[in-house]
Amino acid sequence: MIHSDALDRLPVRSALPALTRALDAHGAAVLCAPPGTGKTTLVPLVLAGLTGEGPRRRVVVAEPRRIAARAAARRMAWLLGENVGEQVGFTVRGERRAGPRTVVEVVTTGVLLQRLQRDPELAGVSTVVLDECHERHLDADTAAAFLLDVRAALRPELRLVAASATTDAEGWARLLGDAPVITAEGVSHPVETVWAPPERPVRPPHGMRVDPALLEHVAGVVRRALREREGDVLCFLPGVGEIARVAGRLGGREALGAEVLQVHGRAPAAVQDAVLAGASGGRRVVLATSVAESSLTVPGVRVVVDAGLAREPRTDHARGLSALTTVRASRASARQRAGRAGREAPGTVYRCWSEADDVRLPGFPAAEITVADLTAFALQAACWGDPDASGLALLDPPPSGAMAAAREVLTATGAVSAGGRPTDRGRRMARLGVHPRLARALLDGAREAGVRRAAEVVALLSEEPPREYGDDLAAAWRTARRGGDAYGARWRAEARRLEGALKGVAEEGAAGSAGACGPGAPPDPGALPDDAVAGIVTALAHPERVARLRGEGSYLMVSGTGAQLGDGSRLRSAPWLAIAVADRPVTAASARVLLGAVIDEGAARAAAGALHAEGEEVRWSEERRDVVARRVERLGAVELASRALPEPDPELLRAALEEGLRREGLGLLRWTAEAAGLRQRLAFLHRELGEPWPDVSDGALLGHLDDWLGWELARARRRSDLERADGGKALQRLLPWASGDAARLDELAPERIQVPSGSRIRVDYGGGQPVLAVKLQELFGWQETPRLAGGRVPVLVHLLSPAGRPAAVTADLASFWRDGYRSVRAELRGRYPRHPWPEDPTTAPPTRRATGGH
Structure with a gap:
């Protein structure tokens, strides 16, 4: 039975006539509605004709997160008095609950992208709702661009709604072809702001690190909020680790007087459902990531405690390191979080920063396309037919440097051709539903170790295991196989999904066809031990992170970045590592290895084969302070073997000597007193007379070595040859002989x-x-x-x-x-009586010696 009373109370209902008219007239609209108005639940039901208004039409709702997609579908099904999977269903990675009667389907934006690649027309779909556009997730921006292409070229009747709580309405309206902006007013209850900064300064976040003193303070503010206010408390923290640490500081129900629940993308579905279902008795403290900012309603919340932090992706393209980093939350996010306290009644937000600091917060979160690794985006764009993404309608263009780095990865993994077009292999990679690096590891790793084991390792890499599993990937794999924890359950589900996906794309061509980059398949993939499989698959995913031991616990990655293992790591003595997860703290010289696997040199050479090079290396060595000429075999920055080069290329030799002069300075040459004097005289004339007298400063001489030192450089082979070169003789070549001024040197200076x-x-x-x-x-x-x-x-x-x-x-x-x-x-005169001191020196005879006093 439809819950009509609940549907009628949703404030967005007043905006539905305008939204319907806008879609009928323009085919697209921007819907701005505060949290709790029903934009995520009522609007799709009305557009699908499931509330008795209008004809039945299939509607797809795209949410940025799995937890939000499941919650939205569950809420809509409840409003219709049905179970999920009937007229309302959902599809997220690894889970689908939808059937032949499903009219409204909630999907993640990643699932929507996969569907658009397989079926650009979205046959049978009438309307697509892109929810929570303000979060500016890369998949959502990409899906919007693809949908606009579909409307322009294939299905002009496809209707598109960009929905958000707080968004750049004008920007989205322009993007959607000057679409109308429909605004729904929410029923907002007043929210009191309590500024609760720490008493003592705390260290600002960097990388994934958050000062423990801040987390202790946040826990104290939660306890204070429970004492001072009624209702449940929703506390925003940046990540899963911080949620666990604050939960530990709060203690259990008996100590706190409230149940502590944790909500994040990795939480078990049962826990998520319990939080979103509301209190079953007693007060609750819900510790959540930004997932609870806008797309979820947590019933019973009257108080929000905001730590003021968020996580955003960052990519170091030069070092091949991608990771989340902790940043100050934006003012827009802070408003969203505070609004959660006033969804059902007047509430309070405790902000763990000062009012003075508030004005220094960024206005909005960074668009993911401007800061993230764009490899997956670049592959999506290539498969869509726009390799450089120049024809896509995007609010922010992708940075050229990030796109260039992404194309390098795609080319190296065989996903795209030299011209950027997707290969057959690349299209199969795109359909696996994981990052292209992991898709490469899955395809090539299956040949090495078999489909199941490759899928299991890639599942570990796609969602890294908890820190308590340790930094040894093979050991973590064994723990996940045994474990009955929430991570183990998710890992097994993802491994099954990947296994099925890999078998599906295998029908389109052998995994090792054109563009394959992995090592040759052994006769029996099952013969490889698990530890070797973990290393091979990891190296296939991240070949630039293959690393060689250079000291106890210290490694050099083929990318050129140093890497350091923790003191207690069991991996510290391994000659080679494949590094799965690493970060580089702001002040550290080396990356910190968080997860890695042991490999042997053969596997390292095979996986990172695209980085293998052999050739002559003639350079100036800082360590030896001399020319080094060798034939070197390298795997990226890692030197594998070398031997002396008896007859180096003259041009390379000369370049090395010139580099030595630039590094060591012109003092490397032989400068007699006369030579130094000549240089000073020339400098004087250049300063006083200018041309044609030459500039003989260090910069000028080093910048024009050929003009004066070319003959000496041509004969030199090592440092000692330069030390014998006469700088003064070489400088004479710069004298203005052609103009005849050189003959006046002794006259002028x-x-x-x-x-x-x-x-x-x-x-x-x-x-x-x-x-x-x-x-x-x-x-x-x-x-x-x-x-x-x-x-x-x-x-x-x-x-x-x-x-x-x-x-x-x-x-x-x-x-x-x-x-x-x-x-x-x-x-x-008294001190030197034997020397002349005439009264009139202008008429006295000059003398070099003593002649008696005067």
């Missing part, structure tokens, strides 16, 4: 200047102004200070005492004899 005593004194060009340091007695009678650079620059004369110590400095000798000499004479 003489190496030495003859003074009145007859001595030839070296000029020091090392400072800002040329310096002539000479004993005062040798300059008697010299009135004019010499000038260089064609008379532009006076020499700075350092007048020395008979002991060679500076007595005075002047650039104007005439002025010194007139004004400064008397004080110098008075100070020094």
Whole structure:
């Protein structure tokens, strides 16, 4: 029996006439409705004609998460007074409850993408509702783009609704061809905000790490909320690990006075159902991830405790590492979470941050397409016929760097051709319903180990096992086989699904056909031990994470990234590893291995064969500070073998020597005093006169080595040859011989200047102004200070005492004899009585030696 009273109370009913008119006129609409209004449950029933309004039509509702899809189907079936699987059903990965009478089917966006690839027309479907568009999941954005293509080219009558609680309505309206925006007002109850920041500062999140002090504080706020407010408490935390840790801090029902429940994507269906069914007696504390933000209603909740954190995907394309990272929740998410406290009555939200911090939160969560690994998206786009996704209608274009990295993976795994078009193998990979890396491992691993065991390992890789299973994938596999926990049940279901999917696509062609990248199949796949299978399948999924031991617990991945095992790991002495899961903390030099499997070198070479290279390597070694010339065999960054190269390529040798000069500096050459002086004189002339005098700074000389050092470089083979090269002789090649100015070098910047005593004194060009340091007695009678650079620059004369110590400095000798000499004479004549100190130095004869005092 239809629950008409419940249907009539749903606030979205008032917007249904406008929505129906919009779909009849435009074929598409954007529906904005707050949580709890019935947009997910009543709207599909009305559009399908199941409430007695309008003709019967098949409606597909796409939800971003499995838990939301099951809950929506269950709620709609209850509203109709039926069981799930009759007129309302659902399909999620690994589970389907729908039959011939099903008119409304709730699916995940991933399932919808699979259907669109198999049947782009969606034969028999009248309307598709894309729910929770504001979350900007990549699958949802992709499905919307594909559906718009279908409407444009195949089925203009297919109706499309983009539904969300809080969304970029204008952006979605433009995307859907200027579709009307229909707004439904919800029955919102007031929600009081209580700011509850920690008393002491906590460390900001980085990677997957959350400061335990914050989790302790969140648990304290939950206890405070139970004391201060009535009703159930819904607490938002970023992930499964944090939920478990807060649950541990809260204790059981007796200590807390309330039942503690955990809601997340990995929770058993029975637990999820119990939470969504409402209280059976006594108060409840529901610890949940962001899954409970908008697509689920948790009955009885009057209080929300928000830790203020969320998880978003991030990809390090250079290192081949993809992982979730913990970020501050956006203001939009915080509003959604707070609204959960006011769905049924006035409520309260406790925010575990300060009001001042609130204004610094990002406005909206990042669109997944802008931050995630795009390999699966790129394969979907290629199979759709748009390899670079340039023709897809997307709110945000995919970043070019992420798309390039995705195409590299797809090409290496044989999923696409060099031009980006999908191969037959790639189409089979796309139909397996897992990431392309895992699809490659499933196809090629089945040849190595058999279908069942390959499916079991890939199921472990697709949803990594709990941390308590340890970091040894083979041991985790054995634990999952034995285990009766929730993870074990999910793992077995997924392994069965993958086994069935693999057998299905096998009919389209052998798993090892064109493009296969795995090692050759052994005569008997069943003969391989489980540990070897775990390593091979993992290496096939992540060939760039194959790693070789380089020290106790320390590895080098073929991608070039270091990896470190934990102190207690049983894998620490393995010569080779296939790393399944790793992250790289912000301040760490190496990635941290969270899950890996032992492999041998043969399996490593086979799985990462696309990264195998052998060739001449001639480079400047920082360790040896010399040229190293070898023939090297490598697996990516991992060196497998090498031998000395007696006759290296001259061009490679020269490039290595040039690199050595850039790293070590020009001091690597031989610089005599004359050579250093020549460089200083040229630098002086370039500074004062400019062209044609050359720039001889380090940067200029290193940037134009061919112009002056080419002959020496052509003859050199190692560091010692450079150390013998005469820098001054090489510099002479830069003199302006062609213009004839080179002949004026000694005139414009003489190496030495003859003074009145007859001595030839070296000029020091090392400072800002040329310096002539000479004993005062040798300059008697010299009135004019010499000038260089064609008379532009006076020499700075350092007048020395008979002991060679500076007595005075002047650039104007005439002025010194007139004004400064008397004080110098008075100070020094008593100290040096055997040296001349005439009263009139301008007429006295210059001398180099003592002649008796004056």
